Amino acid sequence: MTQRVLVASNRGPVTYQFAADGTLTxxxxxxxxxGGVSSGLAAVGPKGTVTWICAPLSDADRVLAxxxxxxxxxxxxxxxxxxxxxxxxxxxxxxxxxxxxWFVHHMLFDTPNQPQFGYQFRRDWEAYLxxxxxxxxxxxxxxxxxxxxxxxxxxxxxxxxxxxxxxxxLLRERLDGLPDVGIGHFSHTPWAPPDYYRLLPRDVGRAxxxxxxxxxxxxxxxxxxxxxxxxxxxxxxxxxxxxxxPGGTGPAGRVRHRGRLTEVEVHPLxxxxxxxxxxxxxxDVQAHVASxxxxxxxxxxxxxxxxxxxxxxxxxxxxxYRELLATRPEWHxxxxxxxxxxxSRSAIPEYRAYTDHMRRVAQEIVEEFRTPDWNPLMLEVRxxxxxxxxxxxxxxxxxxxxxxDGMNLVAQEGPVLSERGCAVVxxxxxxAAATLGDDALLVNPYDVSETAAALHxxxxxxxxxxxxRSAALAATAAASPPxxxxxxxxxxxxx
Ligand code: G6P
Numbered sequence: 001m002t003q004r005v006l007v008a009s010n011r012g013p014v015t016y017q018f019a020a021d022g023t024l025t026x027x028x029x030x031x032x033x034x035g036g037v038s039s040g041l042a043a044v045g046p047k048g049t050v051t052w053i054c055a056p057l058s059d060a061d062r063v064l065a066x067x068x069x070x071x072x073x074x075x076x077x078x079x080x081x082x083x084x085x086x087x088x089x090x091x092x093x094x095x096x097x098x099x100x101x102w103f104v105h106h107m108l109f110d111t112p113n114q115p116q117f118g119y120q121f122r123r124d125w126e127a128y129l130x131x132x133x134x135x136x137x138x139x140x141x142x143x144x145x146x147x148x149x150x151x152x153x154x155x156x157x158x159x160x161x162x163x164x165x166x167x168x169x170l171l172r173e174r175l176d177g178l179p180d181v182g183i184g185h186f187s188h189t190p191w192a193p194p195d196y197y198r199l200l201p202r203d204v205g206r207a208x209x210x211x212x213x214x215x216x217x218x219x220x221x222x223x224x225x226x227x228x229x230x231x232x233x234x235x236x237x238x239x240x241x242x243x244x245x246p247g248g249t250g251p252a253g254r255v256r257h258r259g260r261l262t263e264v265e266v267h268p269l270x271x272x273x274x275x276x277x278x279x280x281x282x283x284d285v286q287a288h289v290a291s292x293x294x295x296x297x298x299x300x301x302x303x304x305x306x307x308x309x310x311x312x313x314x315x316x317x318x319x320x321y322r323e324l325l326a327t328r329p330e331w332h333x334x335x336x337x338x339x340x341x342x343x344s345r346s347a348i349p350e351y352r353a354y355t356d357h358m359r360r361v362a363q364e365i366v367e368e369f370r371t372p373d374w375n376p377l378m379l380e381v382r383x384x385x386x387x388x389x390x391x392x393x394x395x396x397x398x399x400x401x402x403x404x405d406g407m408n409l410v411a412q413e414g415p416v417l418s419e420r421g422c423a424v425v426x427x428x429x430x431x432a433a434a435t436l437g438d439d440a441l442l443v444n445p446y447d448v449s450e451t452a453a454a455l456h457x458x459x460x461x462x463x464x465x466x467x468x469r470s471a472a473l474a475a476t477a478a479a480s481p482p483x484x485x486x487x488x489x490x491x492x493x494x495x
Contacts, residue, residue, distance in 0.1 A: 003153030005041070005050045005490070006142050008135050008167060009160035010093060012054025012081065013038050013073040016061050024060055028074055030342075030383070031307070032409045033160055033188045036269045040486030041077060048153075053080045053138050055089060055131070055163075062086065080142070082134050091127030093163065094347050100124075100200065101162040101208070105189045106311040106404045107196050108350075117201050125204060129166060132211070135159075136170035143171075143181050154180035156493045158486070159215065161188050166207065169214025182493035185212050186219040186267070189406040190431065191228040194235040209237045213255055213262045217492055221407035222431035226252035226264050233257065247434075267488055268435055269407055270480030273416045280389050280417050288390030295378075296336045296394075300459055303395035303422075304337075305388045305410050307344035308355045308381060313403045313427070313445050314341060315354070318361045318377075320401070320451035325369050325376060328456055333374045335459060337399075338391050342383035355381060392417040396466070397458040398424045401445045405430040411440065412477030421470035423458035425451065435480075439472040 011029045019025055028034075037052075044050055052073065056065040064071055065081040073079045084092075100121070103109050115121075143155045159167050168185050175181050191197075197205055209232055212218050220226040227246045230253045234241040239257040246252070249266045279285065302321065306312040321337045341358065345351045362379035369376045380387075392398070398414035408430040414422055426433055426440035433442055441454040458466075 003044075003048045004143070004155045005044050005048050006139055006155065006157045007037055007041070007050065007052040007160070008054070008139055008157065008164055009033060009037065009052070010055050010097070010163035011057065012052055012079050013075065013077060014071065014079055015057045016064055016071070017058055018060045024064070026074060029054075030385075032269075032407070035409070036188075036482045036485065037158070037160065038075065038077075038482075039272050039275065040482035043483035043487035043490065051078045051080055051142050053082065053135060053142070055084055055093070056081050080138060082138055084131060084134050088127045088130050088134075090347075091124040092131035094345075095121070095124035096128040097163040098345055099348055101165070102189065104192050104197060104199060105162065105187075107192060108310050108403070109199065111199075115199060117204075121201075132164060132166035133170055135164055135167045136174055139167070139171050140174035143175060143178070154182065154494075156490055157181065157183045158489065159183065159185045161186070166211035169211040172214040182217075183215045184217040184219060184489055184493050185215040186489065187225065187229075187406065188221065188269075189225075190222075190404045190429075191220065191225040191232070193228050194232050197228075197232050197236060205232075205236050209233055209239075210257070213237075213239070213257045213260065215262055217263045217265055217489065219265045219267050219489060220252075220431075221266070221268050222434045223247050223249070223252055223266050224434070225406065225431065226266050230255065230264055263492070265489075265492060267485050268431070268480050269409070269482060269485045270435075270477045271409060271412050271416055272481045272483070273474065273478035276389075276413060276416055280393055282386070284386040285389045285393070288384075288387040289393055292338070292387070292390055292394055296338070299333075300331075300335045300396045301391070301394055302335060302337045302397040302399055302455060302459070303340075303391045303414070304399040305340045305391060306342075308341045308351060308358070309344055310350060310354050311403050311405060312341075313401045314339065314358050315361055316445065316448055316451070317399050317401050318358065318365060318379075319448045320399075320455060321377065322361075322365050322368070323448055323452035324455045325365070327452065331456075331459065332369065332376075333371065336375065337377045339377065339379045340384070340388050340391055341379070341381050342388075343381060389417060392422075393419050395422040396420065397455060398422050399451075399455065400424060400430060400432075401427045401443060401451055402430050403427070403445050405432070407431040411436060412473070415470045415473035416477055418470050418474070421463070421467035423461050423466050423469060424473055425454045425458050435476050436473055439469045439476070
């Protein structure tokens with residue numbers, strides 16, 4: 001029995017660029033969602049055949065989507081890129097997914113001024129619907145290509161994230177009556193509580209919930225987000241909601257809506273520790289370990305690695321480091337902060353402004369505290385994965401202070417990679433706080449003084465305690481590897 005597994009996500013495992021001579025080069029898709037799904041697909045096993053459906057992100061992707069939509073990803077997973085017109089994509093991705101839904105779930109709006117849902121948003125919303133329809137069409141096409149399905153192991157559809165909140169319902173409508181097609185939707189983001197979710201226009205908020213409830217299973221990384229989703233279904237949609245254990249993993253509740261039952265579940269995503277540790281031994285990472293060690297001397301290292309993302313709270317993290325240096329002069333000359341941020345979503349004005357703000361604050365800190373033989377801070381805005389791994393390996397303290405975060409993988413990768421054991425200063429608003437909270441130093445991400453005090457505590461922590469905490473954090477992270485995360489979702493769709 002061969003089971004078909006269809007993955008759908010905006011960003012796929014591969015994206016292409018044209019070189020100057022016109023040839024195509026492939027780059028792996030980045031970020032936690034793509035990484036988690038890619039390595040999780042190992043769980044599908046030899047009896048499964050996988051197709052990963054994604055949007056075209058570059059000009060080269062769009063050409064390819066038109067000429068050869070069945071590209072291959074670097075790991076040999078068949079990838080089907082959809083031929084979505086650029087205008088539709090831009091409106092759906094930038095204006096709805098990233099500027100409205102992402103902002104709602106991370107509670108990022110500067111509410112005296114934003115959002116303003118006017119007639120332009122209505123056009124964007126139409127594009128978002130068309131974008132979701134394109135995915136639903138392709139998924140239905142792939143699912144039906146395997147028919148007659150009951151003779152095989154069935155079809156399992158894994159739809160990822162807020163870009164595709166309407167796709168489960170649209171797919172369900174296209175597959176009406178076809179047995180043994182299980183639809184799952186997974187959110188890698190937080191979910192907003194009803195009072196904040198209500199910022200969305202009423203019909204839009206309801207359509208998003210109704211769209212997701214087209215799935216058999218809806219998943220989140222943390223119980224808090226599952227509980228907020230259930231609350232929204234109850235308050236905004238008036239659905240019949242049964243709530244389970246809010247703190248645990250696995251079943252969190254169920255929603256009955258329009259005659260269908262959707263299970264809401266919690267599946268925390270950790271890391272593939274052996275693969276990550278093996279990657280860190282490679283020459284490119286070790287070269288960075290050597291050069292960062294030289295550049296920072298024998299000083300303690302506070303490390304952060306993020307996308308240039310509003311929700312990552314990088315500016316308040318820098319403010320906390322500044323407060324540490326201002327209030328604890330004993331650290332002058334003895335600590336360096338490595339803040340590595342890789343560029344993200346630069347099409348959105350708020351992201352460009354935020355990146356400029358980060359750079360300004362970092363420059364001020366350097367000018368205020370540097371001495372001829374000590375540079376207190378290195379902020380680098382560029383994508384360099386091997387260097388990020390090296391920084392994590394060397395960290396004494398890892399700073400992960402998001403305003404809100406679905407899970408956060410860096411907080412888990414850091415302890416797994418750490419050579420000497422690292423203390424993790426972690427926002428209580430990260431999904432990872434639910435699993436790592438006992439061994440990390442939890443902070444309110446808005447409280448700069450508390451964050452500065454936690455950085456001091458982490459730096460001053462005795463070696464034995466730091467190593468003990470780091471080992472416990474690494475063990476927790478390794479306990480939910482991607483293969484288990486994805487395998488559990490497939491098993492649950494089989495039930
Ligand atoms: C992060 C989030 C995911 C999201 C992804 C999109 O990884 O955790 O929920 O899918 O960002 O990022 P992108 O760079 O594709 O906009």
